[in-house]
Amino acid sequence: AQKVTQAQTEISVVEKEDVTLDCVYETRDTTYYLFWYKQPPSGELVFLIRRNSFDEQNEISGRYSWNFQKSTSSFNFTITASQVVDSAVYFCALSEETSYDKVIFGPGTSLSVIP
Amino acid sequence: DSGVTQTPKHLITATGQRVTLRCSPRSGDLSVYWYQQSLDQGLQFLIHYYNGEERAKGNILERFSAQQFPDLHSELNLSSLELGDSALYFCASTPRGGEKNTGELFFGEGSRLTVL
Numbered sequence: 001a002q003k004v005t006q007a008q009t010e011i012s013v014v015e016k017e018d019v020t021l022d023c024v025y026e027t028r029d030t031t032y033y034l035f036w037y038k039q040p041p042s043g044e045l046v047f048l049i050r051r052n053s054f055d056e057q058n059e060i061s062g063r064y065s066w067n068f069q070k071s072t073s074s075f076n077f078t079i080t081a082s083q084v085v086d087s088a089v090y091f092c093a094l095s096e097e098t099s100y101d102k103v104i105f106g107p108g109t110s111l112s113v114i115p
Numbered sequence: 116d117s118g119v120t121q122t123p124k125h126l127i128t129a130t131g132q133r134v135t136l137r138c139s140p141r142s143g144d145l146s147v148y149w150y151q152q153s154l155d156q157g158l159q160f161l162i163h164y165y166n167g168e169e170r171a172k173g174n175i176l177e178r179f180s181a182q183q184f185p186d187l188h189s190e191l192n193l194s195s196l197e198l199g200d201s202a203l204y205f206c207a208s209t210p211r212g213g214e215k216n217t218g219e220l221f222f223g224e225g226s227r228l229t230v231l
Contacts, residue, residue: 035220046222050219
């Protein structure tokens with residue numbers, strides 16, 4: 001069965017600090033997709049990134065970077081030089097080849113960036 | 116703006132009542148997903164429709180039902196409401212569906228249901 005764990009429930013950092021959000025997943029499939037979504041205080045969920053199981057290259061997009069490691073079943077998300085606007089709940093999610101119809105979300109990590 | 120429209124944005128009702136939540140997917144998207152977000156359960160997958168057909172069910176109660184119409188909008192019906200049904204209900208759409216759904220989900224702003 002697929003499962004996504006985000007052990008960090010809440011994180012607080014001071015503006016300009018770097019912060020890493022952890023995501024550990026479980027799946028029996030060899031083909032799967034991992035996602036990160038952001039939910040700002042306004043409530044709407046916003047897609048950030050998709051990564052397939054065959055692409056372990058790390059990705060950087062501006063201040064955001066993602067580290068995918070199949071050996072540890074982790075897909076961690078780092079925000080560099082955090083800003084107040086980064087304050088949100090961040091969700092890691094997984095969909096498997098055998099059940100693409102389902103996208104399963106982790107419990108989320110609430111990030112507060114303090115000015 | 117994701118392009119996914121959900122109505123109503125807020126709804127307050129009483130236990131035992133029935134409500135209908137409506138979702139219009141992004142133009143051209145064939146898949147509609149429904150999720151329930153509550154404080155204790157997080158984001159729970161309820162059901163997925165692709166081009167009018169039910170494709171997958173998650174933790175959806177028997178008191179809940181959904182359908183997707185020929186114009187691709189979807190409705191989530193919640194009946195015999197209980198206090199614990201109070202939650203934020205999200206609809207999401209994606210162009211793909213079924214075995215080829217590898218794309219990201221585009222979420223609406225959600226419908227906040229409060230059951231008193």
